[in-house]
Amino acid sequence: MGAHRNSIYDKAYVEMYAKGMSLAETAKSIGVTRQCVYKAFKKRGLKLRTPAPSDYQIYDGKKFTLRNHGYYALTTDDRCLMHRYVWEKEICDIPDGWDVHHINGDKSDNRRDNLVCFPKAEHTRRHQIERRK
Known part of the structure; x- marks a missing residue:
């Protein structure tokens, strides 16, 4: 009985x-x-899936906590979003009316190489296209 049950x-x-x-x-x-x-x-x-992102990440000596919208945000100072902080720290200021976009769609992947900055209209258009798929 045990061998049959295991095969099922x-x-x-x-x-x-x-x-x-x-x-x-x-x-x-x-x-x-x-x-x-x-x-x-x-x-x-x-092979088991990779674990879910941890509830916080450390970057530049600062702690960013996973928020209910899926983005990491600084829990002290100005409470900015991690991907925007990384962009401004490593690349340049974000112009007014522009958004930082995660290229691979993974909000927890805040590597510089995974970020791009678009005008808000272009950023919104890209997300609309992704949602339609």
């Missing part, structure tokens, strides 16, 4: 993994705990 779970784990389901989604679907799914994925050599 093996198939289920692999199918859920292939669909990109989270550990919690897989656990709920199969009827086991999230920790059980974690161990099963590890045991089968299935």
Whole structure:
């Protein structure tokens, strides 16, 4: 009985993994705990997703906290957004009416190479195009 049960779970784990389901989604679907799914994925050599971004990042000796809108913001001083701070620190001032855009769409990726500055109208247009896709 145990070997047959494991083969059923093996198939289920692999199918859920292939669909990109989270550990919690897989656990709920199969009827086991999230920790059980974690161990099963590890045991089968299935690569786990990278963890969610931490709730804060340190840059230039300052602490930026993840906000509910998905951006990191300075929690002291002027409470500016991290991507804007990085742009101004490493590149130049942001002109009035311009926005800093994350090239890869990942709001937690505030590397200089992932940022570009556009006029607000262009920035809005790009996001509208992305939403339509």
